[in-house]
Amino acid sequence: MAKATESLEQFYQNKYGSISEDFHYNIGQFNVFRIEDRIRAGTTSPTFIRRDFFKIMLFQGDNIFHFGSKSIPVSGSTLLFFNPQVPYTYEPLTAGTAGYFCVFRDEFFKENLRMNLAELRLFEAGAQPVFSLDEEQAHELQHIFEKIIIEFDTDYSFKYELIRNYVSELIYLGMKLQPVNNILKHTNAASRITSVFTELLERQFPIESASQRFELRSPKVAADKLSIHVNYLNRAIKKTTGRTTTDLIFERLTAEAKVLLRYSNWNIAEISYVLGFEDQAHFNNFFKKQTTMSPSAFRWV
Incomplete structure (x- = not known):
């Protein structure tokens, strides 16, 4: 890479x-x-x-x-x-x-x-x-x-x-x-939970080695990592950001995918693996849904 x-x-x-x-x-x-x-x-x-x-x-x-x-x-x-x-x-x-x-x-x-x-x-x-x-x-x-x-x-x-x-x-x-x-941060429980979740999400990156793999793919996994109920996490994030937990995960995952596609020499199958997708087809569908472009098209824009 x-x-x-x-x-x-x-x-x-x-x-x-x-x-x-x-x-x-x-x-x-x-x-x-x-x-x-x-x-x-x-x-x-x-x-x-x-x-x-x-x-x-x-x-x-x-x-x-x-x-x-x-x-x-x-x-x-x-x-x-x-x-x-x-x-x-x-x-x-x-x-x-x-x-x-x-x-x-x-x-x-x-x-x-x-x-x-x-x-x-x-x-x-x-x-x-x-x-x-x-x-x-x-x-x-x-x-x-x-x-x-x-x-x-x-x-x-x-x-x-x-x-x-x-x-x-x-x-x-x-x-x-x-x-x-x-x-001003952490003015209430919801903002504290959102901040801790954001920190947990950011700690997953950057992905610089094939031995790394993004595993924070769902709100349930994130909630388990934080030792809180997934419904509590979802409510806190919705209250403080107006968005869903899944939205934030997918947004950050897409940003990392863009960096790897544009500035690494890993092939798309390798990128899909380290980002936690089951196979390249799932990654292709995810990326196109998020950006309206296929990974290969984005790489060569």
């Missing part, structure tokens, strides 16, 4: 041709870059795959970012958050594009952030973490990135502790940009 996830080691290997000696001593393997430097170096757009690291980007210019099955145009100053659960890429960078980005693994924050990064709305698989900024917001975030760059090049013994505080500021400012109802 074609590479489905890029590791942070591969990211540095592709950028520098080697990994620095202190890479493994830097908890979370943090680094920060100017986008202008990437353009001058002739760096191309990243491959559409998942990464095993987080990225925060302050982007200044016009472009189209592709998150999973979504394409989001941006213009002006934009703050973006990328997580290991969702594949992404963007259109080629053009002259005049500017900005910054930093990369790190979740270890960078494990003992210092009050919440696990994966629990933050900004880094959830279903989030759309793209925020248009006004001039004042853009200036504030640019100042933070400049402080990170300056500190990163020092020999200060506690520089990573200080940088961690700056990155935390980026994260919390990003959370502040969201509507209140996107930040």
